């Protein structure tokens with residue numbers, strides 16, 4: 001880090017580095033939908049977006065850094081380092097959520113992969129901003145961002161639903177708002193991956209239950 005003051009371009013580069021692409025995509029779509037937010041508010045966990053009047057904090061969580069149960073991929077090197085990094089990130093996210101909620105905020109965490117369906121994400125944010133928004137309600141509800149599963153609850157996951165990446169993991173409490181805390185072995189949790197880790201330690205963000213799930217894809221059943 002340079003000791004001298006930053007030049008203007010250095011400063012701009014720094015600011016831009018916070019504006020990661022998926023986040024920009026969401027911001028554009030929200031703006032187009034008439035939703036007005038604040039950026040980088042000084043709130044617990046530094047939400048990516050915040051709606052001050054409605055007290056809604058929005059986080060966009062990267063699938064790797066925040067332990068996406070569909071896409072987390074365990075690096076081949078520095079196993080211990082990544083393991084504690086991931087667990088720390090997940091626990092810090094939950095602590096930030098608790099702090100926000102205790103201050104009267106609603107929190108929504110959006111997986112980076114969910115931004116592929118940007119309309120569904122915007123719709124869910126609009127519903128949280130204004131539950132009486134009938135224009136939003138009348139649209140067909142494709143997928144809830146909060147991911148409370150209507151599917152049969154089951155512990156752990158099997159990769160059998162290869163084609164459906166949305167409902168192949170769930171907690172026994174019925175929530176599928178599940179994060180990876182740690183994995184044993186290397187490879188990706190993505191159902192279509194060639195190599196998967198042996199097992200994954202999962203935490204449910206709804207009931208805080210922690211369990212270890214075997215990971216197996218394909219025909220092993």
Ligand SMILES: [Zn+2]
Nearest residue numbers: 063068071113
């Ligand atoms: Zn993901």
Ligand SMILES: [Zn+2]
Nearest residue numbers: 171173204207
């Ligand atoms: Zn649970």
